[in-house]
Amino acid sequence: MLDRAAGGGTDAGTDVGRAVAAQPPKVNLGPANGTVVAFDVGGTAVKAALIHPDGKMSPVRRIPTPVAGKETPALLVDLIERTIHDFSQELAGSDRCAAAVVVPGIVDEEAGTGVLAHNLGWSNVPFRPIFEQRLQMPVYFGHDVRAAGLAEYRLGAASGYENAVIMALGTGIAAALFVDGRICVARGRAGEIGHLRVAAHTACACGATGCLEAISSAAAIVRRYNARSGTPVTGADEVVQRLKNGDRSAEAVWLEAVDALAEAIVQISALIGPEVMVLGGGLAESGPDLFHPLNDALSVLGATSSPLVLPASLGEDAGVIGAAIAGRRKL
Structure with missing residues (x-):
């Protein structure tokens, strides 16, 4: 109580x-x-x-x-x-x-x-x-x-689609799952996609290894860049800026995060078949720096039923x- x-x-x-x-x-x-x-x-x-x-x-x-x-x-x-x-x-x-x-x-x-x-x-x-x-x-x-x-599904980027996943990419990673026009809740347990296993390494705070959240969340990107580069940053946006400036450590960490996200999208697509995957949260604000390499990674994976990947439209x-x-x- x-x-x-x-x-x-x-x-x-x-x-x-x-x-x-x-x-x-x-x-x-x-x-x-x-x-x-x-x-x-x-x-x-x-x-x-x-x-x-x-x-x-x-x-x-x-x-x-x-x-x-x-x-x-x-x-x-x-x-x-x-x-x-x-x-x-x-x-x-x-x-x-x-x-x-x-x-x-x-x-x-x-x-x-x-x-x-x-x-x-x-x-x-x-x-x-x-x-x-x-x-x-x-x-x-x-x-x-x-x-x-729900907001993106009714009024935003996912409106007009019956089957959609709206993913929040921030300090952690979670999603709202809509299948045949209905949201999946499962007593609050549905949508914890940050704990999909997308790699064979990298410890997660949940106690498992290889979780999406331990590789592709904003917090993970900062943590992994700092460990790799030795020149600390405080936010994932700084990693993106260093990526644009040709920083090899930033490029490696960012592309690993994008590849893990692509792997998660493929897994989700195979499981529930969304027509559209809407990405929101702080990382999605990176725009082309996220969406261009993500679409390239999805093409490399050769998924037969990859959904349309769109940025969220309603903002914070x-x-x-x-x-x-x-x-x-x-x-």
């Missing part, structure tokens, strides 16, 4: 005061019978937006994520409650309201439980019942990558948009 923080830690009210608002995404979810406050919880920031009954979305607020070990769940609940209170003036005119919260890690959406999130320090937290009790409104609770995938707000779509069902 959730242990409430007793003093100290992060002041959620102060965090709300420091929230940074960005321009609203250029999407309209269409009319609905009520208002949704959507939250996409990340390792460093919580994104929050209000979706009005006419389908228009407010500017997205970015609030520092409270991370304090075992106190993190309680601090997160406090932050979301205070943020909704901060929206109270805009909510005052709405007869029906719902909240939607999506988080990383393993999520049992049916039970409304955050099963495990290593980077945020919780396990088996019954978030949805807690939120419903605290907020006194219907609450959707789900997974961040599946939410972003896809998670909060997807949360809003799912939250509207609660109305």
Whole structure:
């Protein structure tokens, strides 16, 4: 169960005061019978937006994520409650309201439980019942990558396809899987493609070796480049820049990551036959530096049923948009 923080830690009210608002995404979810406050919880920031009954979305607020070990769940609940209170003036005119919260890690959406999130320090937290009790409104609770995938599937690069995989390439790697128009959830276990075995070496944090996430994630690219070059970087974007400048170590690490990603795409294609593979997250922002060698690697592998590979189109707000779509069902 959730242990409430007793003093100290992060002041959620102060965090709300420091929230940074960005321009609203250029999407309209269409009319609905009520208002949704959507939250996409990340390792460093919580994104929050209000979706009005006419389908228009407010500017997205970015609030520092409270991370304090075992106190993190309680601090997160406090932050979301205070943020909704901060929206109270805009909510005052709405007869029906719902909240939607999506988080990383393993999520049992049916039970409304955050099963495990290593980077945020919780396990088996019954978030949805807690939120419903605290907020006194219907609450959707789900997974961040599946939410972003839902947004891309409904409104973005995967729209119009029944069978699609939307992959998030960031600090870790996960995916939303759509088969015959339905999303695969499997009690929160589906889509952990970062742990496909694509090599015979390289230790992964999960305890296995050769996992995709240990080779092709942003964190792995930084770690492997630093070990290989002896000239440390702090982000995968720096590795890409050094690649462009002719750095041989950067080229080797990047191409190994691309080859492993191509191998994973072939495995996924053989298993569920997607028509399209949409790549989002920080690494996908590399554009041609990722997609050109990736398509070359897929050609070399000679896959007979390689899907169309496309960049995600909704950007970093896809998670909060997807949360809003799912939250509207609660109305």
